Amino acid sequence: MSQKTNSSHGIKPFRLVKFFTFSSLMIMFTATIVISALNAHWVRNILLEKSEEYASLLVENLNHQIISRFMLPVLVQYGEIRLREKEQFLLMDKVVRSTLHSFNVEMVTIYDENNIISYSFDTSKIGQQNAGGFHYEKAMKKEATSRLIQQGSFLELMFWFPQETKIITFSPLRAEKLKSPASLAGPVLGVVEIVRDVSDDYKKVVKLQGLIIVSCFIVMGLLFIVLRFVVKHGEKIIEKRADERLKLEEKLRQAEHLSAIGEMTAGVSHEIRNPLGIIKSSAQLLKKKMEKVDAQSTIPDIIIEESARLDNIITDFLNFARPQRPDFRPCRIESIIEKNIAYLNPQIEDNNFKIITDISDSLPEISADSAMLYQAFLNILINAFQSLKQNGLITIKIKSIPGHIVINFIDNGKGVPEEVLKKIWTPFFTTKDTGTGLGLGIVKNIIEAHNGMITITNEPAKGANVEIRLPV
Numbered sequence: 001m002s003q004k005t006n007s008s009h010g011i012k013p014f015r016l017v018k019f020f021t022f023s024s025l026m027i028m029f030t031a032t033i034v035i036s037a038l039n040a041h042w043v044r045n046i047l048l049e050k051s052e053e054y055a056s057l058l059v060e061n062l063n064h065q066i067i068s069r070f071m072l073p074v075l076v077q078y079g080e081i082r083l084r085e086k087e088q089f090l091l092m093d094k095v096v097r098s099t100l101h102s103f104n105v106e107m108v109t110i111y112d113e114n115n116i117i118s119y120s121f122d123t124s125k126i127g128q129q130n131a132g133g134f135h136y137e138k139a140m141k142k143e144a145t146s147r148l149i150q151q152g153s154f155l156e157l158m159f160w161f162p163q164e165t166k167i168i169t170f171s172p173l174r175a176e177k178l179k180s181p182a183s184l185a186g187p188v189l190g191v192v193e194i195v196r197d198v199s200d201d202y203k204k205v206v207k208l209q210g211l212i213i214v215s216c217f218i219v220m221g222l223l224f225i226v227l228r229f230v231v232k233h234g235e236k237i238i239e240k241r242a243d244e245r246l247k248l249e250e251k252l253r254q255a256e257h258l259s260a261i262g263e264m265t266a267g268v269s270h271e272i273r274n275p276l277g278i279i280k281s282s283a284q285l286l287k288k289k290m291e292k293v294d295a296q297s298t299i300p301d302i303i304i305e306e307s308a309r310l311d312n313i314i315t316d317f318l319n320f321a322r323p324q325r326p327d328f329r330p331c332r333i334e335s336i337i338e339k340n341i342a343y344l345n346p347q348i349e350d351n352n353f354k355i356i357t358d359i360s361d362s363l364p365e366i367s368a369d370s371a372m373l374y375q376a377f378l379n380i381l382i383n384a385f386q387s388l389k390q391n392g393l394i395t396i397k398i399k400s401i402p403g404h405i406v407i408n409f410i411d412n413g414k415g416v417p418e419e420v421l422k423k424i425w426t427p428f429f430t431t432k433d434t435g436t437g438l439g440l441g442i443v444k445n446i447i448e449a450h451n452g453m454i455t456i457t458n459e460p461a462k463g464a465n466v467e468i469r470l471p472v
Contacts, residue, residue, distance in 0.1 A: 025227060029220055036213045043205050051198060052146040055169035058103055059144070059192050065099045066092070067176050083118045083126075092119055100194075106166065107195035110173065111136055118190065132191060135170040139191040144171040165202040169194045272310075280307035326369035326449050333398055333405055333470070334359050336370055340377045344385075352391045360399040364472050368450050376446040379439045380409050380466050387413035387464065400472070409466040415458040424456060 070092050074081050083089050096108055096119070110119040115136055117128045125131070135145045146169045152162035170193050175186030280303075287300030341348075341355055348355060384394050388411055397408040416424065425444060440456075447454045452470040459465050 022227075025220070025224060032213070032216045032220065036209070036216075039209060039212075043209060051148075051167040051196065052144070052169065055146060055167065055194055055196065056144060056171065058100070058105070059169065059171040059194060062096065062099050062108075062192060062194075063171075063173055064176065065095055066173070069095045089119070104196060104198075105194055106197045107193075109193040109195075111191040111193070113140075113188070113190060132170070132193070135168075135193075136191050139170040139172045140188055142172050142174075142188060144169065146170075162202075163199070164197065165199045167196050167198055169196070276307055276310055280304060280311070283307060326372055326446075328367045328369060330365045331368055331370040331373075332363065332365055333373070333407060334363060336374050336377060337396060337398070337407075339374060340381055343378070344381060347385065351385070351388070353385065353388060354391070354393045356393065356395045358395065358397040363398060363400050363405065366405060366470055366472055368470065372446045372449070376443045376468075377407075377409075379443050383439060384409060384411045384413070384464070384466075387411060389413075404469045404471055407468045407470070410459060410463055412463045415462045416456060416464050421456065421458070 070088075071081060074088055074091065078085075078088070081088065083092060100108065107121050108119070109117055109121075109125065109131075111132050112118045115130050115132050117125050117131055120126055132139075135147070138145050146167055149164075149166045149168060150157060150162035151164040151166075156162050170191055172188045173190040173192050174188055283300050283303035287304065290300055337357065337359075341357075347353075381394070385392075388394070393412045395408075395410045397406075397410070399406050424440060444454055447468055447470070450470055452468060454466065454468050457465050457467070
């Protein structure tokens with residue numbers, strides 16, 4: 001229960017960071033949309049403001065041209081202005097169109113003082129009354145007004161991408177005061193309505209804005225992908241470290257438990273060894289006396305043999321509970337292996353075993369305790385013999401890699417079952433009817449005391465492979 005609690009405490013801070021990170025990303029995403037909408041409104045207002053300034057200059061120029069090129073000549077020639085007269089209308093049309101021909105003006109309408117349309121590009125409108133509305137009234141009060149008209153489908157208007165965008169400007173038509181320079185400060189003679197098509201300008205601005213929005217979304221998407229990757233990677237690191245910590249805590253508890261058992265076992269073994277020595281020596285003395293009385297009796301031999309076996313068991317207990325410290329001296333691995341094979345040669349011959357050695361040339365010397373390595377290799381070979389049948393084969397490979405010497409003991413036995421392989425390093429675990437289950441534990445202690453590593457795997461040919469790596 002405490003392990004799960006510790007693990008959750010380790011991951012909770014990271015989950016909090018992840019929550020705030022994703023929340024910040026969503027806030028940034030929302031802010032981008034809001035800023036885009038405000039930007040669209042801002043662009044609309046800027047376009048309207050600039051168009052008003054442009055239209056004001058345009059109307060001022062048109063006003064001057066109408067006064068100087070139409071009104072004055074007509075008054076001189078005809079005595080009065082009557083746009084219903086064809087000649088006057090054509091002259092007005094010529095003046096207006098020549099003045100505005102390069103300014104992308106779609107419609108021009110001129111109202112007189114009575115809110116009657118006196119002139120228009122659309123001749124069907126001429127003569128209409130009260131067509132100016134609210135904007136006409138403001139223009140008659142010497143105040144110019146403009147409004148933005150957009151046309152398109154519902155979706156086009158909702159996403160600020162209309163088919164047509166027009167600006168309608170109402171401005172007073174005023175008489176010029178005769179002074180130098182001339183100014184439009186005279187009385188209001190009528191109202192000029194100018195309709196300009198600014199669709200192209202508006203679409204360019206909207207496209208630029210859309211490009212900015214798309215760029216923002218792409219950047220946000222990339223940030224999201226990077227953030228997602230970082231968060232996932234961080235989660236894996238946190239989980240991995242939590243698992244490693246749990247494993248280390250489990251190993252620590254196991255080590256403490258084994259240490260307590262080892263201390264107890266060492267104390268008991270030491271106390272048993274003394275009387276056991278007395279039993280063994282007494283049995284040897286009894287054997288000598290029994291030879292005179294009953295030479296066929298095997299009881300003393302059984303006592304001596306079992307005493308020796310118990311002494312070996314106690315030695316294993318003591319070696320596991322109180323591992324020796326290596327006496328590091330220069331030595332050669334191939335020499336130790338040769339001694340192991342020489343010692344086991346009688347057993348090899350009795351069982352028709354075959355040992356093949358594959359030793360690389362120019363192996364370096366290592367600093368190690370040759371006696372301890374001899375014991376470790378001997379235990380491995382004896383375990384291999386116990387898994388072999390008659391005419392079994394063991395291959396010993398020794399090679400050098402950068403920084404290490406690698407020793408492999410490969411047999412052609414039955415291999416190690418997977419369920420046994422998971423528990424093979426557990427102290428006192430054994431699949432044999434006899435034995436303490438400490439042999440491989442002692443081997444592992446020896447190899448790790450030399451800063452090495454040992455692994456046991458199954459070969460494809462059903463045999464076991466014990467690999468040892470020792471630092472050079």
